[in-house]
Amino acid sequence: MKLAEIGEFGLIKVIKGMAKRGTAVVVGIGDDVAVLESCSGKLQLATTDILIQDVHFSLGFTDPYHLGRKALGVNLSDMASCGGIPRAFLVSLALPSEEELDFVRSLYQGMMELAAEFEVSLVGGDTSRGGCLIISVVLIGEAEQGQIIYRRGARSGDQIFVTGTLGDAALGLEMLKRGVKEGDLVQRHLSPIPRIKEGREIASRGLATSMIDISDGLLADLRHILEASGVGGEIWLSRLPLSEGYRKGIEEYSSDPYLLALTGGEDYELLFTSPPGRGAEIMELAEEIGTPITPIGEIAGAPGRIKVYGEDGEEYPLEGMGHNHFKV
Ligand code: MG
Ligand code: MG
Ligand code: MG
DSSP, X not given: OOXXXXXXXXXXXXXXXXXXXXXXXXXXXXXXXXXXXXXXXXXXXXXXXXXXXXXXXXXXXXXXXXXXXXXXXHHHHHHHTTTOEEXXXXXXXXXXXXXXXXXXXXXXXXXXXXXXXTTOEEEEEEEEEOSSOEEEEEEEEEEOXXXXXXXXXXXXXXXXXXXXXXXXXXXXXXXXXXXOOOSHHHHHHHSOOOOHHHHHHHHHTTOOSEEEEOSSOHHHHHHXXXXXXXXXXXXXXXXXXXXXXXXXXXXXXXXXXXXXXXXXXXXXXXXXXXXXXXXXXXXXXXXXXXXXXXXXXXXXXXXXXXXXXXXXXXXXOOOSOSOOSSOO
């Protein structure tokens, strides 16, 4: 069987089936972050993400500095999605020997600046000659027992919330492809800001029953929560938080103003569910930390199923939206 037939998630299932779980493993393959018990009494966290030239990025649209920021940023985003505290990271790099040293310096400069902002240290890695540029980051962190949020805890009746705005990064990428080099949306694509602080507060205040970061697009990542939790979800289009720039820019790209807000990847916002009655606390938190948090729907309906309602209250048609590696 070819990988294209089973897709990225089918492949992950196969690998998961082969992995033996040790006693220290609290959560293994299948969430954004692996969770291990440690002798300190705290939980130890680990996550990894790989960026491959011409699969995840094109050097035509990004520079090494921003690429470095992003390579670490996407891992910080996964750490944010469970409410973890990032501590240290390792970087494995493959690249052609013809590459300039200055290119590699800029790449690490980008990583180091983001690392300083989030107080994480580079503590190791590996380098190798390779056919194209590949950056793999492993991020290690920790969390107090009971202050960590998984994908699997959503329950019927919970409200669905999202931080920030949706679709900006995907629209930014479309703009880059058309030769636009600057602006807020382009920046959102090149240099996502991981929601570490937001994730920490949501987790430590016990505001969420499940949480994920939006890397593959709202619908695809919501589906991960629904599948892990065995519930269904409803989204209201009129509630989706859209930036001014997105509202203006989307017209040129699509006749459907919600397309990239629903399916565009790489916003690296947090998507989470909260029990009914916690909305006021969530709005207080948003005010306190200066990050918008918006209720966009509810956990309801058949397990694994997403229903999206348009402004007219009618169900909005969805066909296989979201990102999946290997599937063609
Ligand atoms: Mg990945
Ligand atoms: Mg993730
Ligand atoms: Mg990720």
